[in-house]
Amino acid sequence: MPTKVSAAMTEGVVKDTDKALSTGSSLTAQTGKVVQLGTNNTVADTINPLYTLGGVQLGGSGAANLLDDYEEGTFTLVGNSNMTINAISGAGNYTKIGNRVYCNYFVRFTHTGTDDVKINLPFAAAADVAGSPNIQNESPNVVWIPGISGNISMAYIASSNSHMNFYTLTGSGLLGNDDMVATAEIYASISYMTSA
Amino acid sequence: MITKELEVDKIEVVGLWNVQVRTATVIKEGDEEISRSFHRHVLTPDIDMSEEDPRVVAVAEAAWTPEVRAAFDAFKEAQTDGVG
Numbered sequence: 324m325p326t327k328v329s330a331a332m333t334e335g336v337v338k339d340t341d342k343a344l345s346t347g348s349s350l351t352a353q354t355g356k357v358v359q360l361g362t363n364n365t366v367a368d369t370i371n372p373l374y375t376l377g378g379v380q381l382g383g384s385g386a387a388n389l390l391d392d393y394e395e396g397t398f399t400l401v402g403n404s405n406m407t408i409n410a411i412s413g414a415g416n417y418t419k420i421g422n423r424v425y426c427n428y429f430v431r432f433t434h435t436g437t438d439d440v441k442i443n444l445p446f447a448a449a450a451d452v453a454g455s456p457n458i459q460n461e462s463p464n465v466v467w468i469p470g471i472s473g474n475i476s477m478a479y480i481a482s483s484n485s486h487m488n489f490y491t492l493t494g495s496g497l498l499g500n501d502d503m504v505a506t507a508e509i510y511a512s513i514s515y516m517t518s519a
Numbered sequence: 520m521i522t523k524e525l526e527v528d529k530i531e532v533v534g535l536w537n538v539q540v541r542t543a544t545v546i547k548e549g550d551e552e553i554s555r556s557f558h559r560h561v562l563t564p565d566i567d568m569s570e571e572d573p574r575v576v577a578v579a580e581a582a583w584t585p586e587v588r589a590a591f592d593a594f595k596e597a598q599t600d601g602v603g
Binding site: 394395396397398399401414417443444445446447450481483484485486517518 | 560594
């Protein structure tokens with residue numbers, strides 16, 4: 324005789340024998356089992372994260388379906404050797420989802436010389452794919468740079484590089500320190516591909 | 520007692536010359552870790568290493584052989600003011 328369940332119940336019922344075991348059982352033996360996160364209904368258990376070292380495959384079983392990395396953090400804003408980064412803009416933020424990195428930062432700096440303006444990245448950009456299909460992994464991103472012509476620039480991340488450079492929309496060549504106002508600022512929200 | 524520790528918890532050599540470093544800021548109450556946040560930077564052979572963690576320096580110096588440094592210099596030269 325099965326146990327009757329209240330009509331007010333809003334969650335499913337799982338037999339103890341259908342629960343996957345956390346230890347002591349092979350993966351094959353647990354196929355089709357139900358995974359229960361946490362051991363009771365305390366607050367601490369309901370907020371425990373699911374941790375998988377190998378990642379999780381979504382929508383398929385191929386390598387292209389594997390989400391194996393997610394990370395949030397900050398990264399050091401470093402320019403060329405003639406850029407002095409203002410303390411107010413000591414770090415940028417990043418979120419890495421799989422092989423895609425999203426960053427946003429504000430950087431203020433003074434400068435000398437004519438070096439190409441550059442800002443370092445939290446992860447190196449992916450290298451080009453050699454041979455067929457010969458995919459170029461360069462990433463252009465629009466950024467706001469007050470004081471230059473039009474106040475907008477194309478940030479350019481070349482494959483395998485660990486920094487970004489900047490192009491004006493109308494001129495040719497990279498933006499140099501001498502193209503910037505005395506106390507320069509860059510506002511960026513960018514994305515690019517990484518191989519890490 | 521609440522403590523704060525900085526820990527270089529990941530050092531990766533990516534491609535030939537990029538050395539990616541992750542530094543964790545770990546907040547503990549006694550022995551229990553209550554917070555961990557990450558900060559990253561990437562090193563290339565032309566960067567000043569004087570303030571890097573000794574383990575990072577060791578990994579970088581191992582990765583940056585004369586051949587790798589030469590390849591990096593050639594890569595930089597090829598990129599000068601160019602796209603692609």
